[in-house]
Amino acid sequence: MMGRYYLVLIAILVVFAEGCAVSTNPVSGRRRLYGYTWAEERRIGREADQIIVAQYGLYEDSTLTAYVDSLGQVILAHSHLRRPNTPKAFRETPFVFRVLDSPVVNAFALPGGYIYVTRGLLAHLNSEAQLAVVLGHEIAHVAARHASQRAFELQLGQIALLGGAMLGQEVLGVSAENVLQLGGIVAQLLFLKYSRDDERESDRLGVEYAVRAGYDAAEAAAFFHSLKRLSEQHGARLPSFLSTHPDPGEREQTIRMLAARWKQQVGSANQVNQATYYARIEGLVLGDDPRQGYVADGAFYHPTLRFWFPVPADYRVVNQPSQVVLVDREQQAMLVLTLATQPSATEAAQAWAAQEALTILNQGNDHVNGLPAVYVLAEKQASENQTVRVLQYFIEHEERVYSLAGFTQAALYARYEPVFLQVMRGFAPLQDPERLNVQPVRLKIQPATRTAPLHALLPALPEAFTPEAVAIMNQMDLEATVQVGTLLKLPRP
Ligand SMILES: [Zn+2]
Structure with missing residues (x-):
């Protein structure tokens, strides 16, 4: 998944583009050409992280952040970056997992070990198993050094083109696109767009890491289905990663298949942990704060x-x-x-x-x-x-x-x-x-009081929340029958 951070990254990556480096891919173990050495990737991540945090703001809930970080560390421990035969430089790279204070549904990674999920994404996930797969996917982008591979390709001839495209739009050092972050299209076309193969590899590895950590990764398929609905919803803030990722319908199928395959290979991977997860996200701010x-x-x-x-x-x-x-x-x-x-x-x-x-x-x-x-x-x-x-x-x-x-x-x-x-x-x-004294809308977890279609169980919703949006957040259809006692995620004004 990728966010709207391209413009920020462009400046940093162009500055850092000093040459290219032959080094190891921690996933395949093979040596190949990268845009950056691993040390440079870590430096890029560190610098860009400050900009991301300033741009989005961190979600101020230390318990939730610690939870996401500890789950991230568990998944990381089962990744290619932490295997006995992995070179030391990779094994010793610490990872940082952050929760960004944004209602947009998004997750992304920076080179060198920085992973971000938004509170909007956390609200749309239905279990710890789903979060495990998302974190696994992002860890995989870093482990497989996708950004560095794309940066290398870019150096083969597109930097001049990119420079021209960006500078042409500047007005007084502040272009409307820059300020509004609408310029992602230009940047995405030219710069650091993960390829579909990168995304497929990250899906594959994300599922593998989550299964190895004991999670039922097939659970994540339902989340990709809800992403698809989110993108179809009129006027929804589109998660930009949808455009670069494989079709969510295709991903849904693939995730199920991969999960079954890895489960067979690894053995018991049955953790879903919905109740644990819901307890963690109860009270989360929903929508704009x-x-x-x-x-x-x-x-x-x-x-x-x-x-x-x-x-x-x-x-x-x-x-x-x-x-x-x-x-x-x-x-x-x-x-x-x-x-x-x-x-x-x-x-x-x-x-x-x-x-x-x-x-x-x-x-x-x-x-x-x-x-x-x-x-x-x-x-x-x-x-x-x-x-x-x-x-x-x-x-x-x-x-x-x-x-x-x-x-x-x-x-x-x-x-x-x-x-x-x-x-x-x-x-x-x-x-x-x-x-x-204005207060944000917050997430409330509430068991269904009777068996009924979802739409019949919804309370009066705060302004800016449609029944369809709440259904998507719950990964359910409005018409679907909900069994009594099922935990529902509801906006509480
Ligand atoms: Zn991705």
Whole structure:
């Protein structure tokens, strides 16, 4: 499975692409050419890990994280990276398993031993056995060094092409695609796309590792079926790995077959552990967590950082742990809110204005809703025939300095300035207790009180949760008969 981390990785991998290396594949034991040495892979993983954590944020539940990590370590112990005849460098590479605070259903691995699952994925799994197969699949990508193999192929001639494709889209160092992470398509086409064979190999190895660890890997087939439904659901946030992985229907079949084969070879592998797993994920945050910012009634509220600002009509809001981005419907203008690292608005403005190739048109001090602020209006030549104009407000609020930047082409600036100012001068401390105390929807495990079709057993659902979405989360059909006592995963407002 792969996430939206390509853009992050590109920069890192290109920097690290120093040459290629002949070394061992821990899975096959054969020597071949890789884009990186194992030591380089570990370095890439370490650096990219920091970016992933900053980008997605970690899910703050140390018990759940420890559980995922300990299961990951068990599966790892049964992988090719921990066998007696495996070279020491691989055997001694520690692995880190993290839970990311994202509602998107995803799991992915970075080279060198970093594995991530989202809370969205954990909510959609039905047992420890399913999680074991997913973790096994990701461990396999690292063990078989798939990223490094693809990186080697890339060095054979695509780096120039990639560089061109990426640089062409940059505007002031912040391209809309970069900010919105929509650029994955370009990146995926050219860069580090695991091949279908890589995915099949990871499925095969993932099942093997899970079975060797004693899990009934056939259980995972049902999860792949629910992934398929997730991708078919209208408006669903698509797990990007679906596009690169074999068809979920095919995977479902293959997983069953592989599980049966490995079980025959290894012997007793019957652990499913649904109740254990459900006990671990009970209380998990479902969907977007409003405490980290939400849009309501024409405004963006951030209860944790205690601020709010108006959202202009026709602007789409993309809220990420490291920034909030507003894009107008025509995609001609964009506002980006980030935290400045300087201790005051004045220092932040000075540091920003000192950037190369920036022409300062105007700057001064202001107050927005009682908060000290400094603004800078500047222009930058983005290309031969395009100049970008940026209005930037630095606002001090509760020990932090917020940077709010509005970007558009210089020629369009007059049209967008009123909107930029509406947002920037609308930035204000959040004091409304109702807004401050907003709570996320959480997962509740509840046994069915009677035997009935699933749809008849569903309680009133919180807004943003459809019966179909809850059915998919439970890996059941809405029409399916549920036996009394069956454990159901339900959203609890
Ligand atoms: Zn994969």
